[in-house]
Amino acid sequence: MVYSYAPLEGITTWWYRQVFARHFGGIDRFYTFFLTPRYGAVMGRDLRELEIEHNAGLAVIPQMMTNNSELARAFVTEIGEKGYREVNLNLGCPMQTVVGKQRASWFLGHPEELDSFLSGLFEDVKLPISIKTRIGFDDASIFPKLMGIFNRYPLSELIVHPRLRSDFYKGSVDMKAFDIAYSCSACPVAYNGDLFTPDSIASFRDRYPKVEHIMLGRGLICNPALAREAEGGERLRLDEFVHFHSDMQDTMREVMKGGDIYLDRMKEFWWYWCRLFEDGERLVKDVKKARKSADYNRAVDRLFANARLRERPYFL
Ligand SMILES: Cc1cc2nc3c(=O)[nH]c(=O)nc-3n(C[C@H](O)[C@H](O)[C@H](O)COP(=O)(O)O)c2cc1C
Numbered sequence: 247m248v249y250s251y252a253p254l255e256g257i258t259t260w261w262y263r264q265v266f267a268r269h270f271g272g273i274d275r276f277y278t279f280f281l282t283p284r285y286g287a288v289m290g291r292d293l294r295e296l297e298i299e300h301n302a303g304l305a306v307i308p309q310m311m312t313n314n315s316e317l318a319r320a321f322v323t324e325i326g327e328k329g330y331r332e333v334n335l336n337l338g339c340p341m342q343t344v345v346g347k348q349r350a351s352w353f354l355g356h357p358e359e360l361d362s363f364l365s366g367l368f369e370d371v372k373l374p375i376s377i378k379t380r381i382g383f384d385d386a387s388i389f390p391k392l393m394g395i396f397n398r399y400p401l402s403e404l405i406v407h408p409r410l411r412s413d414f415y416k417g418s419v420d421m422k423a424f425d426i427a428y429s430c431s432a433c434p435v436a437y438n439g440d441l442f443t444p445d446s447i448a449s450f451r452d453r454y455p456k457v458e459h460i461m462l463g464r465g466l467i468c469n470p471a472l473a474r475e476a477e478g479g480e481r482l483r484l485d486e487f488v489h490f491h492s493d494m495q496d497t498m499r500e501v502m503k504g505g506d507i508y509l510d511r512m513k514e515f516w517w518y519w520c521r522l523f524e525d526g527e528r529l530v531k532d533v534k535k536a537r538k539s540a541d542y543n544r545a546v547d548r549l550f551a552n553a554r555l556r557e558r559p560y561f562l
Pocket residue numbers: 252253254255256257278279280309336338339378407438439440441461462463464465
């Protein structure tokens with residue numbers, strides 16, 4: 247099984263990937279969060295994500311989000327020149343700011359525009375293109391039609407997160423819709439969504455033996471050993487998590503500079519990590535209150551001294 251780290255804006259930055267890989271194995275590929283081609287060039291923070299030294303030693307697939315096929319082609323060419331071997335197209339992002347600009351999941355409610363965008367993109371594209379999609383905008387009955395469109399293009403892979411745009415991350419995944427992709431996709435199908443424990447990954451694999459790639463998101467932020475555990479490896483240990491946390495803190499402080507600003511970002515991670523511990527919500531309260539590094543360190547030390555890892559970390 248190939249396990250990949252899902253693209254997660256605000257989480258899976260270049261330095262996070264490096265810290266993660268220093269402490270945990272089990273992940274074969276990492277996707278960048280969505281990068282936005284502008285006038286054919288890679289700019290700003292997107293550039294930092296793609297610097298080859300920042301991704302040294304890792305298989306990284308840049309993800310792009312655009313509705314302009316000419317910009318998309320130029321972006322793919324530039325990515326290829328930097329040495330990357332594949333680009334992933336984001337057709338899933340549900341955020342209103344994105345949908346309002348007719349990007350990502352907007353296309354799922356506009357099949358003609360999707361077809362014409364893909365036709366422009368595949369006219370002359372320099373790298374293999376995979377797609378990460380949801381199953382529709384606000385109605386899953388469109389999914390067979392979307393599959394018909396995807397099947398007309400030489401995608402390297404179709405990664406399906408079986409929710410509608412209108413679901414955001416609520417409710418349960420629609421496995422009936424995933425069955426459609428599984429049975430009729432012309433290219434390999436990968437799965438993404440709500441796999442938070444080794445058991446749920448095992449059940450998924452029993453039900454869909456032809457799927458060779460599972461993309462993990464929130465479950466992996468919470469439990470960085472999830473892929474290892476899913477392959478029968480050792481359960482997450484507190485001591486390795488403590489080292490991982492300390493490396494994250496040092497790296498983030500160095501990358502973000504600006505005094506204690508990095509603490510806000512650490513706290514975003516704690517929203518996921520508190521699920522690792524018995525009574526985690528309570529234990530993490532002082533960590534979330536800390537505004538200075540010294541208070542943060544004291545709160546974290548106290549937490550680690552009292553924490554017990556849950557028998558089964560879970561996300562939802
Ligand atoms: C905070 C956050 C940021 C995300 N950013 C991206 C993104 O940049 N590109 C993308 O394709 N999906 C993005 N997603 C969606 C995830 O990649 C993934 O599809 C979703 O979390 C479902 O998988 P999971 O249940 O394993 O978490 C994001 C999700 C979250 C929660």
